[in-house]
Amino acid sequence: MRSEDGVNSSSSVTVLRRRQGDAPRSRVLAEIWDRVVREGWVDDETGRRIVVRVAQTWRTPVVLETARSLATALAQRLPRAEVRVDEDSEVRDVIHVAGIATTDVRIPIDWFEPSFLVTVTGIGPDPLVRLHGVLAAQTEPLRHLGNEGMLSGLVYESHRLGGSDLSIACGTTVRADENGEAWWIVSTNDVAADLALARACGLESHGLPCLQAVAAHELLPGYRVIGDEIPLLAGFGAAALPVRMRVRFAKVAASGRALARDLRAIPGNLGKIPNFARRRFAARSEE
DSSP, rough: OTTTTTTBBBEEEEEEEOOOSSSSSHHHHHHHHHHHHTTTOOOOOOOOOOEEOOOOTTTOHHHHHHHHHHHHHHHOOTTTSEEEEEEEOOOOOEEEEESSSSSEEEEEGGGGGGEEEEEEEEEEETTEEEEHHHHHTHHHHHHHHTSSSSSHHHHHHHHHHHSSHHHHHHHHETHHHHHHHEEEEEEEEEEHHHHHHHHTOOOGGOOHHHHHHHHTTTTEEEEEEEEEOOOOOOOOSOOOHHHEEEEEEHHHHHHHHHHHHHHHHHHHHHHHHHHHHHHHHEEEEEE
């Protein structure tokens, strides 16, 4: 199937788009949550914990209102579920794991706990990824833990290890007007949400580092849209050329850090050679 964004895929996911129009936000939000439950995107069959994580970047009144409205709606509709709103990125327990897009990554240990993760984020220009959306928002816990390496690596690791079960991007049609008409993009797939977001902003996916970070390791999904048309979200993405230049500088800096780390490891590795040689010769003499 060919998605709106022109990405070929044998299957597709659904993206819900809504705009406020003349209705009160509270009423539109209630309608969105009704649709989310009706689509089967959340359930309380296991009574598991539901975490509504609010991204810190581009956090606006619409983002906070959306997150709190969702938490209230879930608590009412899913009485067996434990619903918690996480508005800070403090991480207490950390585990080190081997990465795919980066060599080693520190992640919150609660990523391995059974829970349903919802990410609610605002959007706006970003100097390194051009457009801050769901994929960029998911990297916040990793960046706060001081993970080194390219941001693209953290984008893929957060998508792979801590991807959202439900992704919500929202804002107002005019970025500087926090009281203007609101809009929402909702999906069970973080990549599809960012693909739909890019289209709404008039940006091509191949020019957005977050989407390309995922595309380097897996096929981007096809998606179908339900709901409303959203006006063109102009001015929400940073200019392409400065972002490309910053990404190139970041690659050089990351290579320098990797070289310095390897050089620091050389003395320790050399010190292991005599012991290895002794064990090897001893093993051969016993044969």
